Amino acid sequence: MDVEILARIQFAFTVAFQYIFPPLSIGRGVILVIRDGVWLKTRDALWHDMAKFWTKIFALTFAIGVASGIVMEFEFGTNWATYSRYVGDIFGSALAAEGIFAFFLESGFLAVLLFGWDKVGPKMHFFSTLMVAFGAHFSAVWIIVANSWQQTPAGFHIVGEGLQARAEITDFWAMVFNPSSVDRLSHAVSGAWLAGAFLVLSVSAWYLLKKKHIEFARASIKVALAVAVVASVTQLVTGHSSADGVAKNQPAKLAALEGHYQTGAAGMYVLGWVNDAEETVSGVKIPGMLSWFLHGAADAEVKGLDAFAREERPPVNLTFQFYHLMVGCGVLIFTISGVGALLWWRGTLFANRGALWVMVFAVLLPQIANQAGWFSAEIGRQPWIVYGLLRTSDALSKVVTAGQVVSSLALFALIYALLFAVFIYLLNNKIQLGPAADAGTDGGAGSLTKSKRV
Amino acid sequence: MMEFFQDTLGLNLNVVWFLLVGILFTGYAMLDGFDLGVGILHLFTKTDDERRLMLNSIGPVWDGNEVWLVTGGGALFAAFPNVYATVFSGFYLAFMLLLASLIFRAVAIEFRGKQPQASWRKSWDIGFSIGSIVSALLIGVAIGNIAWGIPLTVVDGQIEYAGGFFNLLHPYALVMGLTTVALFAMHGCIYALMKTEGALHEKLRGWVNKTIVVFVALYAVGAILTLLYVPGMTEKLRATPWFILLVVVNILAIANIPREVSHRRDFSAFISSCVAMLCLMALFGLGMFPNLVLSNPDPANSLHIYNAASSPSTLGIMLVIALIGLPVVLVYTACIYYVFRGKVRLDRHSY
Numbered sequence: 001m002d003v004e005i006l007a008r009i010q011f012a013f014t015v016a017f018q019y020i021f022p023p024l025s026i027g028r029g030v031i032l033v034i035r036d037g038v039w040l041k042t043r044d045a046l047w048h049d050m051a052k053f054w055t056k057i058f059a060l061t062f063a064i065g066v067a068s069g070i071v072m073e074f075e076f077g078t079n080w081a082t083y084s085r086y087v088g089d090i091f092g093s094a095l096a097a098e099g100i101f102a103f104f105l106e107s108g109f110l111a112v113l114l115f116g117w118d119k120v121g122p123k124m125h126f127f128s129t130l131m132v133a134f135g136a137h138f139s140a141v142w143i144i145v146a147n148s149w150q151q152t153p154a155g156f157h158i159v160g161e162g163l164q165a166r167a168e169i170t171d172f173w174a175m176v177f178n179p180s181s182v183d184r185l186s187h188a189v190s191g192a193w194l195a196g197a198f199l200v201l202s203v204s205a206w207y208l209l210k211k212k213h214i215e216f217a218r219a220s221i222k223v224a225l226a227v228a229v230v231a232s233v234t235q236l237v238t239g240h241s242s243a244d245g246v247a248k249n250q251p252a253k254l255a256a257l258e259g260h261y262q263t264g265a266a267g268m269y270v271l272g273w274v275n276d277a278e279e280t281v282s283g284v285k286i287p288g289m290l291s292w293f294l295h296g297a298a299d300a301e302v303k304g305l306d307a308f309a310r311e312e313r314p315p316v317n318l319t320f321q322f323y324h325l326m327v328g329c330g331v332l333i334f335t336i337s338g339v340g341a342l343l344w345w346r347g348t349l350f351a352n353r354g355a356l357w358v359m360v361f362a363v364l365l366p367q368i369a370n371q372a373g374w375f376s377a378e379i380g381r382q383p384w385i386v387y388g389l390l391r392t393s394d395a396l397s398k399v400v401t402a403g404q405v406v407s408s409l410a411l412f413a414l415i416y417a418l419l420f421a422v423f424i425y426l427l428n429n430k431i432q433l434g435p436a437a438d439a440g441t442d443g444g445a446g447s448l449t450k451s452k453r454v
Numbered sequence: 455m456m457e458f459f460q461d462t463l464g465l466n467l468n469v470v471w472f473l474l475v476g477i478l479f480t481g482y483a484m485l486d487g488f489d490l491g492v493g494i495l496h497l498f499t500k501t502d503d504e505r506r507l508m509l510n511s512i513g514p515v516w517d518g519n520e521v522w523l524v525t526g527g528g529a530l531f532a533a534f535p536n537v538y539a540t541v542f543s544g545f546y547l548a549f550m551l552l553l554a555s556l557i558f559r560a561v562a563i564e565f566r567g568k569q570p571q572a573s574w575r576k577s578w579d580i581g582f583s584i585g586s587i588v589s590a591l592l593i594g595v596a597i598g599n600i601a602w603g604i605p606l607t608v609v610d611g612q613i614e615y616a617g618g619f620f621n622l623l624h625p626y627a628l629v630m631g632l633t634t635v636a637l638f639a640m641h642g643c644i645y646a647l648m649k650t651e652g653a654l655h656e657k658l659r660g661w662v663n664k665t666i667v668v669f670v671a672l673y674a675v676g677a678i679l680t681l682l683y684v685p686g687m688t689e690k691l692r693a694t695p696w697f698i699l700l701v702v703v704n705i706l707a708i709a710n711i712p713r714e715v716s717h718r719r720d721f722s723a724f725i726s727s728c729v730a731m732l733c734l735m736a737l738f739g740l741g742m743f744p745n746l747v748l749s750n751p752d753p754a755n756s757l758h759i760y761n762a763a764s765s766p767s768t769l770g771i772m773l774v775i776a777l778i779g780l781p782v783v784l785v786y787t788a789c790i791y792y793v794f795r796g797k798v799r800l801d802r803h804s805y
Contacts, residue, residue: 011644059564063517065563067560069524076531077542078549081539084533084539089538089768090537092533092538092768095528096525096533097528099521100776100779100780101779102522104518104783104786105786108790111513111515112514112790115513118803160796162610163610166535168765169765169768183489332624353736377627398614399543399546399615400546408546408547422565429568430568
């Protein structure tokens with residue numbers, strides 16, 4: 001395999017692994033703020049236990065998120081040196097801003113959140129929770145600004161020619177608020193909230209099914225369900241405006257999302273398979289739906305892939321499949337949140353074992369949707385690394401060989417497999433032990449060294 | 455504001471960014487330096503409680519310390535993208551090993567205490583310690599290579615690294631790598647001394663002078679090698695003798711450490727160690743300036759603050775971001791260190 005494909009696989013793999021964790025931190029950050037806030041107001045011990053339990057799980061995901069996050073920042077330089085030189089002005093600025101405005105905030109106050117229960121007052125503790133949640137959101141802001149600039153570059157000009165060309169900032173705010181930033185940020189943050197909410201739903205539903213920690217689980221479900229309902233609505237709204245934006249700014253990507261080859265009225269597929277060689281799609285299609293969705297008329301013209309030379313098109317079937325996987329999960333998430341809220345409102349949710357079992361497994365849906373969404377967004381951007389400006393194949397490090405990338409890829413595959421296994425093992429362990437066990441388990445002393453503690 | 459820097463201080467943006475990147479990496483060395491150091495010494499402690507105390511002494515702060523590296527990397531990317539691109543792609547395998555080491559030590563801190571079995575804990579102890587040692591070693595090797603110079607050539611108008619992984623492992627770089635391990639071990643030992651009490655505290659007190667001796671010996675070898683083989687690094691000291699003061703302060707600060715330790719003023723010892731690191735980084739920066747990466751054998755291909763920088767408008771915007779962000783970061787970082795002041799004790803929130 002050549003360096004390009006290996007470098008792409010490595011980046012996709014490391015980013016996909018990493019992206020399991022930050023959405024959980026962002027989503028649960030919001031839930032922690034609500035919990036800590038309710039506890040501050042009511043001083044009800046139940047909410048305190050709840051905040052402590054979820055803080056422990058938060059810490060678990062945070063550590064892996066931090067550790068695997070540094071990889072991403074290094075990889076731009078190690079594998080994509082030409083890209084780094086080309087966009088250092090812009091992309092580098094966003095990353096540095098992320099460090100200064102987000103990471104310091106998040107990691108600094110996380111210390112107080114995790115270890116400060118007895119060292120600071122409840123108000124200071126709540127403030128720290130708030131800062132951690134802000135930090136997590138700021139970090140989403142800057143990284144998505146940077147990534148959106150790759151999709152819809154703005155606020156720059158190109159200096160130099162050929163292989164020495166590079167983009168320089170002309171207007172910082174136009175760069176930050178490039179045409180896709182706001183849509184993509186709100187869409188991704190909604191996804192993150194769902195990831196956090198569904199994890200809490202899943203664990204709490206499982207407790208209810210096992211008749212353990214009932215009070216705790218009921219209170220948790222309410223908070224999580226409220227967040228899930230809000231986020232699944234914003235998810236739909238921002239999904240719509242994102243698609244609108246893609247139609248305007250990245251028409252080749254839009255056409256690939258729905259496998260739309262011939263310019264003209266466009267439909268939407270419920271399911272399908274793209275045969276790119278013959279430029280056909282077989283599947284279940286709602287004719288005219290995409291035209292209506294974008295322009296309010298079923299016969300409105302939508303630019304098809306035929307408007308683009310083959311070398312300007314993204315891999316159509318992959319983009320199509322990931323996109324439909326995301327949409328499918330999104331529909332299920334929306335339904336589960338809605339039906340869950342309805343059952344709760346009618347007071348039958350906690351006795352409805354079927355609904356609770358669905359919630360236990362639904363934890364996977366936002367994870368799959370988040371991953372699939374990113375895959376379709378990034379594969380759909382191909383063959384460009386910066387849309388319309390720099391091709392992915394031109395962006396590599398010239399001095400890095402295929403052999404080197406194979407070794408680093410193998411290294412990451414091993415490490416991440418191990419980390420993932422340990423993560424699931426520990427997560428499961430913590431969930432089994434439950435909130436009541438809080439006092440004895442962490443810090444790991446367990447009962448072994450309890451008596452020896454200073 | 456740019457006028458202020460330009461006219462009043464005689465600094466242009468490129469110089470300011472050389473300083474800022476330097477400050478970020480110095481912050482990294484002083485802060486993550488001590489938690490890497492605690493990791494380097496970790497396996498020398500024996501009982502589970504001792505190891506837990508070591509871990510918990512850095513527990514609340516290690517990930518904040520690591521953010522200095524992340525932000526330093528981001529600043530390098532934004533301000534000097536050519537250095538970021540050339541060095542990171544050139545040192546490919548070294549950086550991948552560094553990443554793997556940093557990952558291992560980070561998750562080891564978090565995972566170790568989650569299960570009570572001795573085998574579980576021992577595995578993560580080893581991961582934590584080896585990860586810390588290899589990280590420190592690689593950071594030192596990278597510094598050694600940047601000072602020694604690396605083979606750089608021009609490819610398609612861009613300066614690229616022309617060596618391989620093993621070119622990076624020459625004696626000078628290895629001495630710098632070992633010196634860094636020793637320096638961090640000393641720094642971490644003093645930090646742990648400051649944070650502990652009782653038997654472990656007395657044990658650490660016995661270790662401090664040993665770590666100082668090892669560090670000073672390696673530092674002396676490194677200094678001699680630098681004077682003999684890397685004369686460029688000391689050129690400015692010869693040209694402007696006032697800079698010798700830095701060397702004097704550096705030596706005094708190191709000499710002060712055993713004095714403070716023997717008087718049981720552990721905090722002062724830690725501050726001395728920080729001052730020593732600050733001087734070392736200042737001397738390194740002074741020796742390099744205005745170069746960022748030296749090209750050896752062909753100095754014409756060196757990357758310096760002008761040919762490696764991003765555009766003046768980016769440097770200006772980033773300066774505004776840094777001036778808004780860094781003071782805030784410093785204030786709340788100081789507050790958080792204040793919250794966690796004093797001796798570390800094991801409680802139910804500990805690792």
